Amino acid sequence: MIRLWLIQHGQALRLVLARMWRNRLSTLMMLGVMGVSLSLPALLGTVIDNLTRFSGELRLEPQISLFMRVESTPDQVDAIRHRLEGHAGVATHRFVPRDEAWQALQASSGFQEVTSGLKNNPLPDAFVILPKAQTPEAVQQLHDDMRTWPEVEHVQVDADWVKRLYAVVELGHKVVFVLFGLLGFALMAVVGNTIRLQIMTQREEIEVSKLIGATDRFIRRPFLYAGALYGFGGGIAAWVILSAVLWLFNLTVQDIAALYGADFMLHMQPWDKSLLLLASAVLLGWVGAFLAVTRALSELETS
Amino acid sequence: MIKFDQVGKLYPGGYEALKKVSFEIDKGELVFVTGHSGAGKSTLLKLVAGIERPTTGTVLIGNQNIAKLRRAAIPHLRRRFGLVFQDHKLLYDRNVFENVALPLSINGIVGHEAGKRVRAALDKVGLLSKEKAMPVTLSGGEQQRLAIARAVVSRPAMLVADEPTGNLDETYATEIMGLFRAFHQVGVTVLIATHDVHGIAALGGRTLHLDGGALR
Secondary structure, rough: OOOHHHHHHHHHHHHHHHHHHHHHHHHHHHHHHHHHHHHHHHHHHHHHHHHHHHHHHHOOOOOOEEEEEEOOHHHHHHHHHHHHHHHOOOOEEEEEEEHHHHHHHHOOOOOOOHHHHHOOOOOOOEEEEEEEOOOOOHHHHHHHHHHOOOOOOEEEEEHHHHHHHHHHHHHHHHHHHHHHHHHHHHHHHHHHHHHHHHHHHHHHHHHHHOOOOOOOOHHHHHHHHHHHHHHHHHHHHHHHHHHHHHHHHHHHHHHHHOOOOOOOOOOOOOOOHHHHHHHHHHHHHHHHHHHHHHHHHHHHHHH | OEEEEEEEEEEOOEEEEEEEEEEEEEEEEEEEEEEEOOOOHHHHHHHHHOOOOOOOOEEOOOOOOOOHHOHHHHHHHHHEEEEOOOOOOOOOOOHHHHHHHHHHHHHHOOHHHHHHHHHHHEEEEEEEHHHOOOHHHHOHHHHHHHHHHHHHHOOOOEEEEEOOEEEEEEEHHHHHHHHHHHHHHHOOOEEOOOOOOOOOHHHHEEEEEEOOOOEE
């Protein structure tokens, strides 16, 4: 039984491969179409995953920076310090004297030209504050509270842009999800249509086969293999396109990153995700073929 | 082997192709179904091959009731017959060898064993030298012989042929009928529908004559 099963599957697979080889050009076009449409959401997903990874490396605790007026006196700074020590919502706070900040700025790369043009220190004294409660509401409350204190020029919540990045990444994930869904459906339709055309050209063969005792399964098998193989080839094509595009991007991304003294590049999806992409492509092709061939068989039955 | 009991076939639209037809065919018999076109010959053969189901009565094939067969069991029933059609039903994009190999591949027989059987079948119908030829390059008689080779390659117990000589001139027709007779002589049950009453006179065998859907 198992031997027969293997023979029949091997036979169907060989038949399909021979057919595809005979129509190499249209097969390649088909794989190209599938590869391109799969690579679009895959590419977007990869970029977003890289962004997520990048933002994950950043500190996510919302820091609050409190800047004094430039002309504020040490007494006034002390008053603020006392307020911070007594405040229930503040976990830790660190004083950054204006001279220290000025030296740090002068030392940091790229700012020498700017700082050398200035005679006086333009920077104010500042506090870096870590709030106890880290919910956006609590942080906002603390922020609003501090703004009303005397001699406070500006209060900034540093985690704002991280939050925005998070929101964008979240939106991106949804876009990828929707895109995969829509293009997946389109792929299924494309494969189904191609298989339907193949069935039409082989209608005679199917009818004769049925007459001389072929089971539906026997007739369906090569078309299902064709669908799955289209999916497989399309998945591979998508992976190749994705790798090529990432490589091309990285040439530039690394240049830019190097200019900023950072080491950042786009990473290819890990193996499990690549395999998932491939598996879903195979499944889509198979399902598309199954729907097409089942419909065609029931049409033949009634005709 | 085959038993029709009060079999009637009514097509949608009210056309009654067979009326209360009863007969039996034993193993190893040579039986001709004769009658004018429209007399119900093709319908009778379709019932035998499980292509159609009877409206009334029972059709037993090797003790299996056709009407009660599951849809999935029908392919297995058909594999017990070698079917030959008037229009050959060959695959014109495959060569002679591949056409004959088709029933074998349906049965999961491939490779060396299949090659042996295909050549044996082609040898029997005298087409061994043309195994690489495409069917279109063959004459009408050769195409029908090819169809017969395909019908016998999986060594069925019974050959069923619908007007196998319908489109052939007399020389070819005699040749084809001679082939069927040869299979009958080695023990194969043969059922042939034909309108050519003269052509079968010399062959022996039993005749079922259909007229307007009823046996006469």
